[in-house]
Amino acid sequence: MMDISRVPFESPYFQLEQVAEGVYAAIVRGGTGAWGNAGIVDLGGETLVFDTFFTPPPAQSLREAAQTLTGRPPTYVINSHCHSDHVFGNQVFDDAVIVSTTRTYELMSERLPAMLEEVRAHPPSLEEAARDVQDPRMRRDQDLLIADYRAMEAALPTLQLRLPDLTFERRMVFHGARYKAELLTFGGGHTPSDAILHLPAIATAFTADIVQVDFHPSTDIANPDEWLDILEQVDNLALKHVIPGHGPVGTGEHVRIMR
Structure with missing residues (x-):
């Protein structure tokens, strides 16, 4: 059994789970406009947020949770990769330093303005496709996806693209009174550039979509072999806790299951 406990902070967008002292996983509630999991780390003297969800309302709730749990607003925000749900x-x-890999910054700059322009001009309509889905599990997933896109459509009038302020190439280290946190990239697997946040003192990592628990992986690069190589390097970290991009909190075993 993992020593995971729920946190008495109520949000309609996510369930907060305490993984370790000062380390929290924000596991999304499907269909609310959050979509991809996020996290909060009290480094000791500074607060770090990992990923920011799919729309601003759940991100605002995440900011409030960080303030409530750590007693301060976030100093740093990590963008693990370029996908909009993160x-x-x-x-x-707006008052935090947002950090990503250099390649993620480039991909966000290249892809996301055009994506926003497209969805503003032609909001996605998935209801018709969902009518043909017979499997009840797939239908449920499709219904949640439709609800997430409806939430994004509702947010479009005020949604603004905010790019990272600071980039790194391979490794960046945050030093706090409580934790040292390593922001690492082993290359691109789920996207052309993916980053994870490793807390070596407690064998814990926020992996974003490099590791997904009880979810089928998806990729927008041509060669998944690099993803397998990345998972091998993540496995070498000997993790106790894995906070995935999608699905519940897992363990190091889920890295091997993902492979």
Whole structure:
């Protein structure tokens, strides 16, 4: 059994779970506009947020949770990769330093303005496709996806793209009175550039979509072999806790299951 406990902070967008002292996983409630999991780390003297959800309202709730749990607003925000379900809440953290890999910054700059322009001109309509889904589990997933996109459509009038302020190439270290946190990239697997946040003292990592628990992986690069190589390097970290990009909190075993 993992020593995970629920946190008495109520949000309609996510369930907060305490993984270790000062380390919290924000596991999304499906169909609310959050979509991709996030997290909060009290480094000791500074607060770090990992990813910012799909729309600003859940990101605002995440900011409030960070303030409540750590007693201070976030100093740093990590963008693990360029996908919108992990970065479209960035604008809520206007006073924080947002960090990503250099390649993720480039991908966000290249892809996301055009994506926003497209969805504003042609909001996605998934209801018709959902009518043909017969499997009840797949239908449930499709219904949640439709609800997430409806939440994004509702947020479009005020949604603004906020890009990272600071980039790194391979490794960046945050030093706090409680934790040292390593921001690492082993290359691109789920996207052309993916980053994880490793807390070596407690064998814990926020992996974003490099590791997903009880979810089928998806990729927008041509060669998944690099993803397998990345998972091998993540496995070498000998993790106790894994906070995935999608699904519940897992263990190091889920890295091997993902492979």
